[in-house]
Amino acid sequence: MIGRPGWIALSGAVVAFAAFVAPVVIPTSFDDYRKTAVQAAQDALGQVRTVALVVEAARDGRTLKPYVSQVFWQSREALGTAQKEMAAEEVPDARAKSVEAQIVPLLAASIRQVNAAEITLDDDVTAAGTAVRELTDLGDQLAVFVGRYR
Amino acid sequence: MKRLFAITLGILTAIGGFVDIGDLVANSEAGARFGLRLAWVVVVGVVGICVYAEMASRVAAVSRRPVFDLIRERLGARIALANLVGSYLITLLTLGAEIGGVALALHLASSVHYLLWVPLAAAAVWVVLWRVKFENLERFFGLLGLTLVVFVVALFTLNTDWARLGSELTSGPPDTENWATYGYFAIALFAAAMTPYEVFFLSSGGVEENWTRKDLVTARVNVFVGFPLGGLLSLGVMACAAVVFEPLSVSVDSIGQTTLPVAMALGKVGLAIVIIGVFAATFGAALETGLSNGYTIAQYFGWEWGKRVAPRQAARFHTVVLTSVVLGAALLLTTVDPVELTEYSLVFSAVVLPLTYLPILIVANDRDYLGDQVNGPIRNLLGVTYLVVILIVAIAAIPLMIITGAGQ
Numbered sequence: 001m002i003g004r005p006g007w008i009a010l011s012g013a014v015v016a017f018a019a020f021v022a023p024v025v026i027p028t029s030f031d032d033y034r035k036t037a038v039q040a041a042q043d044a045l046g047q048v049r050t051v052a053l054v055v056e057a058a059r060d061g062r063t064l065k066p067y068v069s070q071v072f073w074q075s076r077e078a079l080g081t082a083q084k085e086m087a088a089e090e091v092p093d094a095r096a097k098s099v100e101a102q103i104v105p106l107l108a109a110s111i112r113q114v115n116a117a118e119i120t121l122d123d124d125v126t127a128a129g130t131a132v133r134e135l136t137d138l139g140d141q142l143a144v145f146v147g148r149y150r
Numbered sequence: 151m152k153r154l155f156a157i158t159l160g161i162l163t164a165i166g167g168f169v170d171i172g173d174l175v176a177n178s179e180a181g182a183r184f185g186l187r188l189a190w191v192v193v194v195g196v197v198g199i200c201v202y203a204e205m206a207s208r209v210a211a212v213s214r215r216p217v218f219d220l221i222r223e224r225l226g227a228r229i230a231l232a233n234l235v236g237s238y239l240i241t242l243l244t245l246g247a248e249i250g251g252v253a254l255a256l257h258l259a260s261s262v263h264y265l266l267w268v269p270l271a272a273a274a275v276w277v278v279l280w281r282v283k284f285e286n287l288e289r290f291f292g293l294l295g296l297t298l299v300v301f302v303v304a305l306f307t308l309n310t311d312w313a314r315l316g317s318e319l320t321s322g323p324p325d326t327e328n329w330a331t332y333g334y335f336a337i338a339l340f341a342a343a344m345t346p347y348e349v350f351f352l353s354s355g356g357v358e359e360n361w362t363r364k365d366l367v368t369a370r371v372n373v374f375v376g377f378p379l380g381g382l383l384s385l386g387v388m389a390c391a392a393v394v395f396e397p398l399s400v401s402v403d404s405i406g407q408t409t410l411p412v413a414m415a416l417g418k419v420g421l422a423i424v425i426i427g428v429f430a431a432t433f434g435a436a437l438e439t440g441l442s443n444g445y446t447i448a449q450y451f452g453w454e455w456g457k458r459v460a461p462r463q464a465a466r467f468h469t470v471v472l473t474s475v476v477l478g479a480a481l482l483l484t485t486v487d488p489v490e491l492t493e494y495s496l497v498f499s500a501v502v503l504p505l506t507y508l509p510i511l512i513v514a515n516d517r518d519y520l521g522d523q524v525n526g527p528i529r530n531l532l533g534v535t536y537l538v539v540i541l542i543v544a545i546a547a548i549p550l551m552i553i554t555g556a557g558q
Contacts, residue, residue, distance in 0.1 A: 039558060046400040050407055053394070053414065062417040066261035067425070071406045073263075078403070143399060150326070 028089060033096040036089045037103045038149050040082040044110040045142040047075040052135035055117050059128040072118045079114060083107045099149065106142055113138055157368050161376040168380020169298055169387070170435035171251035172244065172342035172499075174428065175492045177384045178408040179557075180335045181391030182401050183327060185318040189385055191336045195343025196381035198536045200373050202507050205514040205525065205533065206349040207369040210356030213519040217353040218449040220519055221509040233509060234450045236502035238443060241347045243495035245439035246478035249275060250488025251432030254405045258425050265483065272479035275436045279471055284358045284457040291434030298427035301386035304415035310393050318392070326399065334550040334557045337543050341496040343381065344540070346506040347442040354445040358456050363523075390415075403489055436478075443474035493556060500547040503540045511537060 054071045057063045086107060091100050117131040180188045206217050213220065222230035252275070253267035260267075278287055323332040352373075361369060390411035391402055402408060405428060413421040441457075448455035448467040455467040482488060511533045514525045525533060551557075 042399075042401065046403070046407075049398045049400045050410065053410060057410070057414050060417075062421070063413050064259075064418055064421055067258050067406065067409075067413070067421060069261040070258050071404075071410075073261075074404045074406050139398075146399070 028092045028096075030093055030096050033089055033092055034099060034149050036085060037099050038146055040086045040107060041103055041142050041145045041149075043078055043082040044107055045139055045146060047078050047114065048110050048135050048142060049139045051075050051114050051117055052132050052139065055121060055128050055135070056132050058121055059125055059132075068121065072114065075114050076111070079107065079111045083111065102145060106138070106145060109138055110142070153368075157371050161372055161379070164292070164372045164376020165296060165379040165383065168377055169295060169383050169431045170244075170342075170345070171247050171432050171488070171492050172345060172496050173384045174251070174387060174405065174408055174431065175489055176335070176338045176342040176496060177388040178391040178402045179493075180339055181388035182395035182407075184323065184332065184335060185392040185396045186315050186385075186389060187318045187321050187323065188332070188336055188339055189319055189388060191339040192343060192381055192384050192388065194539070195340045196378055196384075197532075198340075198539070199344050199348060200377050201529070201532045201536055202344070202349055202510055203352050203373045203377065204370055205510050205529070206353040207356050207361070207373060208366060208523055209510070209513055209520065210353040211361040211366050211369055212363060212521065212523045214357060214360075214362070215519075216350070216357050216445065216449055217510055217513060218350060218446050220513045220516075222450055224513055224516060224519075225509055229509075230450060233505045234446055236505040237346050237350065237446055240495065240499045240502050241350070241439050241442050241446070242474055242477060243481075243491065243498065244345060244347060245436060245443060245474055246481040247488055247492040247495050248432045248436035248439055249475070249478050250482050250491060251405065252429060252436060253482070254488055255425055255429035255432060258406060258409065258428075264488070265485065268479050268482045271433075271436075272475050275433065275440055276472055276475045278433075279437055279440055279457075279475075280461065280468070284355065287437055288355065288434075291430050291437065294430035295427060295434055297423050298383050298431060299386070300412050300416060300420050300423045300427065301383060301390050304412045304420060305386055305389050305393065307415040308390070308393050308411060310389075315389060315392060330550060330554045331557055333546060334554045337500050337547050337550060338493065338496045338557070340539075340543055341500040341503065341547075343384070344503060344507075345499055346502065347439050349506060349510060350442040350445055351438045354441070354449070354456065358458050360458075366523075405489070436475075440471050440475050440478075444468065444471035497547050497551050497556075500543050502544070504537070504544050507537060507540055 050071065054063060054068055058068050086100075086103060091097055113131070113134055117128075117135060120127050120131045177192070180191075209215075209217050209220065218230075218234075221233060225233075249268060249271050250264070252271040253264040256262070256267040256271065257264035282290075323329060356365075356369065359365075387408065391408070394411040394414065395402055395407070400407075409421065409424045409428065412424040416423075444467045445455060447453075447470045448464070451466075453466045454464045456464060461468050481491070511525075511530075513519060514533070515530065517524050
């Protein structure tokens with residue numbers, strides 16, 4: 001017979017297994033990989049389109065410099081996190097490999113273009129239109145990815 | 151004339167003081183992902199907080215004792231302890247989130263990293279709590295928080311598709327979302343409107359300001375006019391996010407994004423005003439949560455409390471306040487994201503809501519404390535109805551958090 005303390009210990013062990021051990025021991029499925037990729041793409045989409053809006057507003061003289069710099073910082077942080085989470089995910093099969101081949105370049109491009117947009121704003125505000133167009137195109141590509149794999 | 155001025159000032163303070171970091175985060179996130187489809191939750195939440203805030207202020211004005219004090223006396227030490235632990239921990243999380251909000255507003259205004267602002271913001275909160283008179287701190291930050299009305303102004307300046315917003319009011323979740331995330335965000339919005347610290351602060355504040363039966367009208371007008379108008383500010387935040395971010399499928403996860411629609415609509419001046427508004431709303435709420443932490447613990451243990459007495463006489467109360475501010479800041483210095491901290495504080499707040507609101511309903515029905523001012527049948531009907539809603543929200547909060555991966 002298991003007494004009350006035994007049941008409590010058993011419940012604790014089951015919860016600990018579910019929370020900490022299972023995610024490490026159970027191999028990643030395609031579905032898990034797909035979900036992580038969609039989440040990363042959605043995060044990147046949000047950042048890329050937000051930066052596009054901010055660059056546009058900055059070009060029109062509607063923002064303050066510290067504000068713009070904070071938004072860029074936040075975007076870099078979020079994109080870095082998305083990239084790290086994607087890299088940490090095990091690629092389970094060939095289908096996931098194909099997803100990886102699409103999302104990894106998109107995330108890299110997001111980071112590159114956000115950095116480029118910041119440099120453009122610092123150097124030449126009048127050239128911001130090009131940065132906005134590029135960010136918009138990239139946002140559309142990310143949206144297509146999200147739509148395909150959601 | 152003096153009374154009219156007091157009532158007007160009270161209403162304005164209640165409007166400005168209604169919005170805090172939880173409202174800013176939950177409303178902008180919900181607006182970006184669901185448009186105005188969850189606006190009804192804000193309305194339900196505002197009615198709920200009005201029902202219970204009126205009870206709490208009536209208890210304070212008639213019995214001249216704060217709610218928490220009576221909870222222990224009426225329900226016993228054990229039940230009051232459960233209430234205390236739940237309420238204190240949630241209010242501490244909220245305090246951390248509010249200090250984080252102050253630091254984020256300063257980051258937006260200075261481009262200096264928010265973590266560097268956290269210790270300074272916490273120190274400023276404590277200095278204000280220590281030095282400034284209760285009425286002054288409540289009014290100054292409440293009135294400054296009114297600047298958040300720029301969200302409503304921005305809404306009318308942006309290229310708003312009113313027909314789309316109108317059609318969303320009666321719709322279920324959009325194609326990109328499911329009922330689980332819809333429910334999760336509904337719970338977050340409800341908890342943001344009914345944050346437990348609001349009633350502790352209101353009832354203890356009533357005692358600090360020496361409310362009597364004569365002040366019942368003022369208290370009711372503040373609650374029934376001030377809070378709904380404050381709720382309009384929340385809806386303004388939600389609608390701005392719905393106009394700018396929803397069509398682009400952009401989810402909001404930073405205060406920078408929350409304030410962007412105002413910059414787009416009103417330019418630099420609007421942006422400066424909204425940053426001041428975020429600062430005032432979060433700083434004011436940090437003061438309220440800091441004080442609420444002190445109030446709950448001091449009232450449970452029967453210590454001298456409040457800002458109406460000299461700090462030397464209420465040393466334990468002030469020690470709790472200081473310790474809470476330090477703990478809130480320490481939480482942020484672990485580098486936990488203040489916005490995520492806010493999201494979690496809202497969900498856990500939803501879980502402990504019954505612990506806060508059930509005792510208020512019980513005390514508000516006790517003739518020994520309230521005499522002829524006990525709840526009538528309509529107030530009880532509303533109170534019990536909301537208690538059922540609160541229970542459902544409390545039971546559903548954690549499962550929905552797990553199922554949706556915290557709203558992902």
